[in-house]
Amino acid sequence: MLRTCRARHDRFALNTPFRISRGVKTAADVVTVTVEGGGHVGRGEGVPYPRYGETIDDALAQIAAVAPLIADGAGRADLYAAMPAGAARNAVDAALWDWEARAADSTVAALAGIAPAAPVASAITIAIDTPDAMAAAAARHAHVPLLKVKVNREDALAQIAAVRAAAPAPRLIVDPNESWSIAEVLVWQDMLLDQRVDLLEQPLPAGEDGALADITSPI
Missing domain, CATH: 3.30.390.10 (Enolase-like, N-terminal domain)
Known part of the structure; x- marks a missing residue:
């Protein structure tokens, strides 16, 4: 044909x-x-x-x-x-x-040869901005089941806390897009737990991912 x-x-x-x-x-x-x-x-x-x-x-x-x-x-x-x-x-x-x-x-x-697709909860992404702006964006989506919070290393703690305060209910993914160091991953574990983060996505530069194999994380 x-x-x-x-x-x-x-x-x-x-x-x-x-x-x-x-x-x-x-x-x-x-x-x-x-x-x-x-x-x-x-x-x-x-x-x-x-x-x-x-x-x-x-x-x-x-x-x-x-x-x-x-x-x-x-x-x-x-x-x-x-x-x-x-x-x-x-x-x-x-x-x-x-x-x-x-x-x-x-x-x-x-x-x-697979089952028909069923509805799946996908993440609404909160892009990097000031903590106040990210809180405002999160507040507009406080009803959804899952949020992904984009951060870098400059103001990550304040940004994550602002999103969580504005959206207490959704599960949280934090995505630094390779901008953190292994030291920051370790130091910020307690903060991530306090903010009820479910998943930390791609925190380290791609060539440094091996360092994650040596830590035991509750996230």
């Missing part, structure tokens, strides 16, 4: 700047893939991350390179040999799953 595979760059402006320890985003840049054939259309998305050496242009080029293979009938399994892991392959893979499910008048879950 003849199929086409096309990709484009979509940019979605954010309502407010999204600050983490590594920088600020004002828009979401997404690569959108469309696979079409036999009267069916499948769509997928990927977000190239500069942190991992990815760019929009590189992702679009990778997808253009495999488009002839998709047109000739290549499937999802063929992508593992044809494309490196990353945003581009994710977008094509998702589009093929979607296309196959529609062509079979089925669902992705059924094709994968």
